[in-house]
Each structure stands twice: as C-alpha cells, then as structure tokens.
Amino acid sequence: GTHHIECTLTRNYDSTMMGRIIGNDFEVIDADSTGTENLIFSTLSPLYADRTTTSITSQISFDINFEDLFPGQSYTFDWELCTAQYDQCELYNQWDAMGGSDPTATEGQITFSASSSSHVESFTFTDPGVVEYDSQTGAMSGINNHSYYFDGSLSIQGVPLTSNISDDFILGGEMGTNSYIDDNSNVLKNTNIPFSGRFNVDYHNINLLEYDIDCGLYEDGNTIPVDTISFENVNFYHSYTYFGSQSNSSNNLAPTATSGTHHIECTLTRNYDSTMMGRIIGNDFDVIDDTANQDDASITVSVDMHADEQYANVTIIGIDLDAGQEYKFDWTVHDFIPLPPVVLMENDHIWVEGNDGVETYILNFHDLPDTSNACITVVFSAGGTELETVSNVCWVSASIADEDGDGVYDKNDLCENTPTGSVVQAD
CATH class of the missing domain: 2.60.40.10 (Immunoglobulins)
Structure with missing residues (x-):
C-alpha cells in the first residue's frame, strides 16, 4: 500500500518538539524478487557503425542477458544512449544550451515475464541520422558522430533492481577540417625531410578504432610520390592524433636527385572498413642543389x-x-x-x-x-x-643631378637656388 516517512526535530534542553517534516507518498509493492537480479549486455561487434542516410538505415543489434530472475515475475528493462566521453545520457542538454528532449530512437523500454531464472532479450538500435538544427524553430533532430554506450536498468513496477552498461562503440565519424601538416622549409637534395602534423576527427576515439596514416613526398605537378612513409595501426583516446618525425627520428621522407618544388600529402584511413577518411596537403617548398x-x-x-x-x-x-x-x-x-x-x-x-x-x-x-x-x-x-x-x-656619361634641390638638373649642379627651367650654366 501507500506509505510515507515523517521526521521530527526535538530540542533536548527543554524537550520542545521544534517541528515535523513529511516525505512523499510511495508504494510498498507486493512483488517477488530474488534480490540478486543481474543484466549483462552481449559484446558489441563491431565497435563501429555507419550513419543512417537517405538510402541506408543504420542499426545496431545485440542481446541483453538477464540472470537470477524470479520465475513468473514481470520485469521492465529501460535503456538509453549515452556519450562515452562525458558519461552524459541527456544528449541535447550536453550539445545545446537550450536543451530539449532527446530523439525517441535514443531510449526505450522492454517489458517481459520471466519463465525461468534467466532470460534473453534481443535489442535493436536504429540510428536517427546526423544531427540537424532548425534555426527557425530552434529544434534539433538526429545525433552527432560520437563514441557512445547504452545504459540499461532493470526494475519491477518502478522499483530499481540492477543496472549495467554496454561496450563503447563509435557511430559515424569524419576527418576534421582543422587537420594539418606543419609548414616545411626548403631543403637540400638527398637529405631527409622531417615533417609533422595532426589529424582531427569529429568524435572521441577513446582507443576503440585503429587507423593508418600514409604520407608521400610529391614533385610539383606529379601524382606519384617520390618517397612514402606509413604510420600503421595508430590508436588515440581524444579527437586528434599527432604524427611525423617528432615521434621517431627515422620517420623522415627523402627527396630524389630532382630539385624543384615539392609538397607532402598524408591520408587517414580507418582500418575497420578501410575507409580513407580524408587527405591533407602541406605547403610547397623547394628541394635545392647543394651550393x-x-x-x-x-x-x-x-x-x-x-x-x-x-x-x-x-x-x-x-x-x-x-x-x-x-x-x-x-x-x-x-x-x-x-x-x-x-x-x-x-x-x-x-x-x-x-x-x-x-x-x-x-x-x-x-x-x-x-x-x-x-x-x-x-x-x-x-x-x-x-x-x-x-x-x-x-x-663615360653625363649623368644628371640636382644636388642642391633647386629643380635644375646638370651633371655637377652646384649653383644654389637656380630657377627651374633656367639654361644650365657653368658652375
């Protein structure tokens, strides 16, 4: 039935009861529970999923295993999508100062009756699409490229029993426009070219996916590099990774015997699906002959x-x-x-x-x-x-001069204040 809690404060000096506070009404439910219920998300595979587009609907499916249930009892499983970077499940409150309700596709509820002490529910998440903002209405739709996980909780008639989270995974992702290669100065022929740069992505990788960074040295006007170097299986936690010779003194490119204008290009490839996410091009510099x-x-x-x-x-x-x-x-x-x-x-x-x-x-x-x-x-x-x-x-020349600044020009203009236009006379 319905219950509530009351508390009083008494001053001991004179035994005066100073006041009473009364809590909310709540229900004591007549329901059976083992008290040791547990839920486990199956291992997510893969740890990456493409985004929903106009032609493709992206979905992630996996199982939730429930253990130590009370047979015959009715249970409710609630889930919601959360960002792995900040453990934030109120997505729009995190992304937009105006807040708002998250898309319905990012949360849900499943009710089931346990026929035995264990139970399996199949779960499918459908990507609502890339986030969009309507400047007229101020409404948001969709969600960002990001690293996420699912948060799940089990209850009986609103009484929480246990909770757990899934593996982290990455949804979508693009190379950031602020990726760059540091400027290179001119170099001599047949000498190493140290270089460095940074790739940015629009999500936190949190060490989930690995990438290859491939760099090449190109002569001006040519599409085939004269030298290449690769950084394989690169992993990083944040939304960026540095690369180049700052990490290893042997990570240099070397020009051929051809002098002239060159530049460096680097690509970022996501190894999970071999997608080349983007290319960055460095500045032009000259490979010059030794003096x-x-x-x-x-x-x-x-x-x-x-x-x-x-x-x-x-x-x-x-x-x-x-x-x-x-x-x-x-x-x-x-x-x-x-x-x-x-x-x-x-x-x-x-x-x-x-x-x-x-x-x-x-x-x-x-x-x-x-x-x-x-x-x-x-x-x-x-x-x-x-x-x-x-x-x-x-x-041998008769160069003109106006050393005294009077506007009269002759070879040896030493006559001060000669009127402009006067016939040049001997000094």
Whole structure:
C-alpha cells in the first residue's frame, strides 16, 4: 500500500518538539524478487557503425542477458544512449544550451515475464541520422558522430533492481577540417625531410578504432610520390592524433636527385572498413642543389647609355641557375681616376631562384656624383659560396643631378637656388 516517512526535530534542553517534516507518498509493492537480479549486455561487434542516410538505415543489434530472475515475475528493462566521453545520457542538454528532449530512437523500454531464472532479450538500435538544427524553430533532430554506450536498468513496477552498461562503440565519424601538416622549409637534395602534423576527427576515439596514416613526398605537378612513409595501426583516446618525425627520428621522407618544388600529402584511413577518411596537403617548398654543385651558374654584365640623357643602364644576367637556390649580386661602382679608386655607390640584390633558371637585374645610374670614369664590379654568389666576379665594366656619361634641390638638373649642379627651367650654366 501507500506509505510515507515523517521526521521530527526535538530540542533536548527543554524537550520542545521544534517541528515535523513529511516525505512523499510511495508504494510498498507486493512483488517477488530474488534480490540478486543481474543484466549483462552481449559484446558489441563491431565497435563501429555507419550513419543512417537517405538510402541506408543504420542499426545496431545485440542481446541483453538477464540472470537470477524470479520465475513468473514481470520485469521492465529501460535503456538509453549515452556519450562515452562525458558519461552524459541527456544528449541535447550536453550539445545545446537550450536543451530539449532527446530523439525517441535514443531510449526505450522492454517489458517481459520471466519463465525461468534467466532470460534473453534481443535489442535493436536504429540510428536517427546526423544531427540537424532548425534555426527557425530552434529544434534539433538526429545525433552527432560520437563514441557512445547504452545504459540499461532493470526494475519491477518502478522499483530499481540492477543496472549495467554496454561496450563503447563509435557511430559515424569524419576527418576534421582543422587537420594539418606543419609548414616545411626548403631543403637540400638527398637529405631527409622531417615533417609533422595532426589529424582531427569529429568524435572521441577513446582507443576503440585503429587507423593508418600514409604520407608521400610529391614533385610539383606529379601524382606519384617520390618517397612514402606509413604510420600503421595508430590508436588515440581524444579527437586528434599527432604524427611525423617528432615521434621517431627515422620517420623522415627523402627527396630524389630532382630539385624543384615539392609538397607532402598524408591520408587517414580507418582500418575497420578501410575507409580513407580524408587527405591533407602541406605547403610547397623547394628541394635545392647543394651550393657545392653550382659551378655551372654564371653571369654576364653589360652597359648601355641612355639615348637622350647619356646615363648608364647596367644589365646583370644570371644563367643556368638552380631552382630553390638563394643567389646574390653584390655590386660596387667606383671612380677609377683617383688612386685608390673612390666608391661612388654599392648595394646587393638577393633572391631565391624559381624554375626558369635565369635572373635579369637592371641598374640605372643617372645620379652619380661623378661618372666620368665609372666602372662596376659584380660578385656573384650562391648561398655563402662565391661563384664568379665580373669587373672593369666601365662607361663615360653625363649623368644628371640636382644636388642642391633647386629643380635644375646638370651633371655637377652646384649653383644654389637656380630657377627651374633656367639654361644650365657653368658652375
């Protein structure tokens, strides 16, 4: 029948009963129970299931074994789907601040009458589909890709007897868009290329599934890798795993003898069903020749005079250059009449060669302080190695200048405040 509990608080000093509280009504049920009832989920196999789509309905079926039952008694088994990461069975309360009722497919109830001390119920879970959010109504439907388990409890007329949980399993899963390969710098030919990266997935793997990570080094424009390396049977707990040479110093890729632009690509394969979940592509970098092998590169230096103003245009051309190599033109212009020669101007031009093998660099000397006897010297280097020096390329020119800033240009403009447009006169 119906019962409740009452409690009073008495102050002992003067034996005053200070108050009474009364609990809820509850039923004392006349039902038979062994008191040792137990339930066991059968082993889940596989530990992965695809998602429901428009053409395929995904289901997971297994058995629940009940033991030590009281024959003839009626029992109720309640189950619900829970996330393995946080042991959270109220799914929408976990995923959405607005909360809400979970899909009906994620929970259920089975009632049976025990004919003996043991009983088996077959159980089928039907995936309600990938989660969707209706921005107009604020309603959610479906569930996320995730790692889950089933929580089950056994009762008699609402009185809990025992509970248990199933094995963890993974439902669906995709590679995360924030997967990446760390940027690689240029490397020399025939040297190892250390690399690293991270694959993300949209669920917690909790060490359930294993994966293969396959990486290859590709020359620009080619679809066949020049070198490959694999990380097999990778397992991880969280939603990501790192890979590359940070885990083993021998996990490097090596370029062939071909220089030029290269990149690294890596794929993530789920071993359970051999599904290639995604591919990530690293940055372009250059495989370059060692500077010890640059003796075939050379330069030419030439000069021509401007047709009207007679100042010098110096052209420096580098040829037979190697892609990805850093080069430098280090140039100096002297006035060779004084002894020793006086430096009039100097600078350098540094670049990393592309794929055409040629570099053209033009200098316009129209404002040297004195160019009657100018000569240029160019030192050509690859990396830190000097390859060639070209000197004694000279010219005689009437370069224009405006050293006093008055707008009048002549070779040796030393007349201050000469009006703009005036005829140039002797200094």
